[in-house]
Amino acid sequence: MPVPLARIRNVIVDMDGVLWRGPQVMSGVHAFFETVRARGIRFVLATNNATKPARSYVERLANLGIAIREEEVITSPQATAAFLAEKAPKAHVFVIGEAGLIEALERAGLRVANDAPDTATHVVVGLDRGLSYAKLAEACLLIRRGAAFIGTNPDLTFPSERGLTPGNGAILAALQAATGVAPLVIGKPEPEMFRQALRRLNGTPEDTAVIGDRLDTDILGGKRMQLTTLLVLSGVTTESDLAQSAIQPDYVFAHIGAVAEALRGIT
Numbered sequence: 001m002p003v004p005l006a007r008i009r010n011v012i013v014d015m016d017g018v019l020w021r022g023p024q025v026m027s028g029v030h031a032f033f034e035t036v037r038a039r040g041i042r043f044v045l046a047t048n049n050a051t052k053p054a055r056s057y058v059e060r061l062a063n064l065g066i067a068i069r070e071e072e073v074i075t076s077p078q079a080t081a082a083f084l085a086e087k088a089p090k091a092h093v094f095v096i097g098e099a100g101l102i103e104a105l106e107r108a109g110l111r112v113a114n115d116a117p118d119t120a121t122h123v124v125v126g127l128d129r130g131l132s133y134a135k136l137a138e139a140c141l142l143i144r145r146g147a148a149f150i151g152t153n154p155d156l157t158f159p160s161e162r163g164l165t166p167g168n169g170a171i172l173a174a175l176q177a178a179t180g181v182a183p184l185v186i187g188k189p190e191p192e193m194f195r196q197a198l199r200r201l202n203g204t205p206e207d208t209a210v211i212g213d214r215l216d217t218d219i220l221g222g223k224r225m226q227l228t229t230l231l232v233l234s235g236v237t238t239e240s241d242l243a244q245s246a247i248q249p250d251y252v253f254a255h256i257g258a259v260a261e262a263l264r265g266i267t
Contacts, residue, residue, distance in 0.1 A: 012043070015047045015049075026256050035263045044072055046194075052100045094124070098129065124150045127158060150185075150186065154168070154189075172185070191221070234256070
């Protein structure tokens with residue numbers, strides 16, 4: 001049986017497809033933050049998007065009149081950098097990725113070695129919309145020579161204003177096909193990002209829920225971590241997808257505003 005919503009004291013909240021979709025802000029976003037604040041529910045906003053730093057989400061919400069702290073945001077680049085800083089603090093990292101990933105690695109004290117790739121001990125791959133064959137080739141050669149292969153997140157698609165486009169998982173798949181080496185993935189649905197979010201919240205599986213729009217990342221990852229799972233149908237997953245999937249959430253809502261309404265109704 002799912003954990004009753006009344007027992008939830010912490011939430012891990014996805015952003016793309018939950019709080020907004022591209023430039024469109026979802027119905028009920030303000031009500032959601034007002035509700036969790038009023039009920040004393042702690043939150044971490046967790047995104048697999050590897051292209052932006054955490055402060056960009058703080059700024060976007062501030063522009064909507066919603067104040068949050070940077071510590072209340074965890075991105076897959078941050079989670080990847082924290083993992084490496086703990087496990088391999090002297091790593092030299094060849095990066096396929098954008099400014100948000102590079103900044104996170106450098107802020108964690110790690111050496112980005114794109115200027116001297118032969119020194120790289122690790123290859124870290126995030127979505128790179130300036131991806132070139134030269135970058136793929138360099139990463140392939142390094143992985144074949146023994147560099148550890150790490151992916152920020154496994155999302156096969158990336159939502160754009162024109163529709164779904166290739167995501168980081170597609171880049172990881174190309175490198176895996178070329179090297180025969182599977183990446184260690186940090187972002188959802190793998191456990192590391194959820195572990196870091198739980199530490200920030202001081203939460204446990206019994207009192208923490210995850211809210212997301214993707215069955216294959218948010219909901220699957222939450223299930224693996226024994227969290228309560230709330231799916232919103234405002235992003236990637238449709239009712240048809242849900243009906244055909246073996247991955248089933250504990251609760252389903254039309255959008256984040258409906259989640260806020262359910263939380264407000266708890267006595």
